[in-house]
Amino acid sequence: MAWFNRKKKGILTARHERIDVPAGHWVKCPRCAQVSNRRELDQSLWVCTKCEHHLRFGAERYLSLLFDEARFTQHDTDLRSKDPLTFTDRKAYAKRLRVASQKTGLNAAVLAATGKVGGHPASVAAMDFSFIGGSMGSVVGEIVARAIRRAVEHQLTLIIVSQSGGARMMEGALSLLQLTKTTSNLALLKERGLPYISVLTHPTTGGVTASFAMLGDINIAEPGALIGFAGPRVIRETIGQDLPTGFQSAEFLQDHGFVDAIVDRRQLKRSLVHLLDLILEP
């Protein structure tokens, strides 16, 4: 998917091009059961052309989508989780990490890059749910914090695309304190008056919602995305009743005043550029 021009100290300069996926791979829409081939889905940015359901879209795809001509410089690609607690549940965390890396080709549940968005220099971090549920541990927290500091240092617009089940349990309190690490850096960014746009995609819950995802100057959500603090299952078990349809959806959050705009992925780039043009008017 990407051609890497140079690799030095965790910096990758990449030009991402649309890959030619064989048309023979079929994907069924989980909502309307419409079957599309991958080429069609790539063209519609993995939005179902029949029901507009937003299928999963990974970190690398978001970077390619948001940066002009899909050109960006990736940072901090050499950070790796260390299993600081030697955590084991039914599986060892070390093994989960290995499997996640092999399965996704990623080193972490977030990618950070700089480049231009509609001509505006930007620092972008995009999370990836496919890497251990997009959970935030020490590495994710550090990469996000650095993406924020990079924006502060070079006067960039900050965009974070969230997609996460929350803090990574397998790092215990260390992962909890990544909420602190990321938000405290956001506070510095806000003091400098630099814009931060948070893009919330399906799903954004737990510690990521309770830190940087909810703190955008402007919060933009994809249609139908699940957004919340506690997961629906926990709430159901606590209150002992079923939850109404649409509870904790992007639309629900907008109705309750926590999301500025709901934007279809196919309009996301255009909307962001529109917004940045307005905010960053010279």
Add this chain to the structure above:
Amino acid sequence: MPKARHKYLLDFERPLAELEEKLEEMRRLGSGAEDLADQVADLAARVEELRGSIYQNLTRWQRVQIARHPLRPYTLDYIDALTTGFFELRGDRLFADDPAIVSGFATFRGSVSGYINRTVLVVGHQKGRNTKERQYRRFGMPNPEGYRKAGRLMRLASRYGKPILCLLDTPGAYPGMEAESRGQAEAIAHNLLVMSRLRVPIIVVIIGEGASGGALGIGQGDRMLMLENAWYSVIAPESCSSILWRSWDFKEEAARALRLTATDLQEVGIIDTIIPEPVGGAHRDPRATMTAVRDAVGAAMKEVSALDIDTLLRERQRRFDAVGIFTEDTS
């Protein structure tokens, strides 16, 4: 041990309580009898031995149980013991008050010279003692109003130049429909943002349970203190068990895996000071516990108050940035 207290005994304390009872009875029967004296001394030694082996080798789950002990001192008990003139302030000015968090100004009665009588803002989770109170306090699980009240008052403290003392004791933020509708996540996130830049010292003490964003929402600052038997983690062991083991039955394993005790957390640099508890837990001797907390808080307050505000904020940021363990291969 009086019988009435038996209902508050934790399962692992029972063998000790039984032995203690036997010892008491022997003492009562055999006062004066020569031949019994040896047996009494023998039993007393066994009691001490058992006490030592139980409380010096507490498992992580056993500490979680002590942290949740129904007789354990709560925030208002600390306010009573460590301060005078507590003036409670309520409400978030937006929607409601939340009794799961209490806050107000008070005079901290310190013991450390140079930090004796100072106005502080106290913010803490509050649990209830009986069924009615527990429901009223929502088991110490705040709604967004609680975090917003705390945020409002902490900003006020910053404006007035009064240091903040945070007392953490929560099984988590309340996972309810109303909490979600009113932005539980935003309320917590906003406090994290605000607290990182407050221009007054913030001392955090984990007095009981410190679960997840629910604890963090009023609990980050310049020094982290933790009672010996308190626990602090990203999730409660039961919930961790339910998610990772897909069953509620692995809470002990989860507690072990999460490394949620004070010593665990001191090892990874999250906790600065462990405040020792009386043998058996804070509730066994609340007065001794309060004294230890007063001394530790006073020392920490004195230390951070000596810094000018810009240095304090720089060091706070450095602390926050330093947490995390990972590798970075830059070869």
